[in-house]
Amino acid sequence: MxxxxxxxxxxxxxxxxxxxxxxxxxxxxxxxxxxxxxxxxxxxxxxxxxxxxxxxxxxxxxxxxxxxxxxxxxxxxxxxxxxxxxxxxxxxxxxxxxxxxxxxxxxxxxxxxxxVLEPVTPKVKSNKASAKASAPVAEPVVEETEAPEAEVVEADAVEAETVEADAAEASAEEAK
Missing domain, CATH: 3.90.1030.10 (Ribosomal protein L17)
Known part of the structure; x- marks a missing residue:
């Protein structure tokens, strides 16, 4: 049958x-x-x-x-x-x-x-055993890099101001 x-x-x-x-x-x-x-x-x-x-x-x-x-x-x-x-x-x-x-x-x-013609997005494969072992992952420490850069910019600005002031004094002396 x-x-x-x-x-x-x-x-x-x-x-x-x-x-x-x-x-x-x-x-x-x-x-x-x-x-x-x-x-x-x-x-x-x-x-x-x-x-x-x-x-x-x-x-x-x-x-x-x-x-x-x-x-x-x-x-x-x-x-x-x-x-x-x-x-x-x-x-x-x-x-x-x-x-x-x-x-x-x-x-x-x-x-x-x-x-279904959309492009496929591959899934991230995770192993359960390794996920349990590495569960308490410490977050990466982010160093503050912005503060030193700001200080450098400020220092450059101070130097530029002193150079301009010196140039202004020199031009004033030449004018006399």
């Missing part, structure tokens, strides 16, 4: 479900964001992430695997040339699902599914 697929059944047969997910993925890659039901988005997420992973590989075999799922060559070209370079440093989690509320007609839970 064949093992049933995991997740909600989206109506129709398996072929209809495959085609619906392929069309949703193509729309997601074309528009970068789609509005759909929560059930469809949850079923679409692994399909879309797998296709993006293939696009990150970028070789001919990966392109043919994606073309087997999405029949539109322009969408596949956009996935490989525009989307894959933007998510090259991301290790997964290429999609984001945001709940929007409920649809008016049938009260279905609606979501906004979008590609």
């Amino acid at each position: 064949p093992k049933p697929t995991k997740g909600a059944r989206l109506g129709g047969g398996p072929a209809h479900e495959r085609l619906m997910l392929a069309n949703l993925a193509a729309s997601l890659f074309t528009h970068k964001s789609i509005k759909t039901t929560e059930t469809r988005a949850k079923r679409l997420r692994p399909v879309a992430e797998r296709l993006v992973t293939f696009a990150k590989r970028g070789d001919l075999h990966a392109r043919r695997r994606v073309l087997a799922t999405i029949g539109d060559k322009t969408v596949v070209h956009e996935l490989f040339t525009e989307i894959a370079p933007q998510v090259a440093l991301r290790d997964g989690g290429y999609t984001r699902i945001t709940k929007l509320g409920f649809r008016k007609g049938d009260n279905a839970s609606m979501v906004q599914m979008e590609l």
Whole structure:
């Protein structure tokens, strides 16, 4: 007996479900964001992430695997040339699902599914054992460097004033 697929059944047969997910993925890659039901988005997420992973590989075999799922060559070209370079440093989690509320007609839970194209910020890895050992870290001592500089500036100003006063006296004596 064949093992049933995991997740909600989206109506129709398996072929209809495959085609619906392929069309949703193509729309997601074309528009970068789609509005759909929560059930469809949850079923679409692994399909879309797998296709993006293939696009990150970028070789001919990966392109043919994606073309087997999405029949539109322009969408596949956009996935490989525009989307894959933007998510090259991301290790997964290429999609984001945001709940929007409920649809008016049938009260279905609606979501906004979008590609995460922002640059990834690497997290600082910390080891718990070393963090406990180095927990009481003393704060660095900040030396006050501004006060001596201020004194130097004041000393320079005093010297400049004495030089100017001497010059003024010398010019006054010459004028006599």
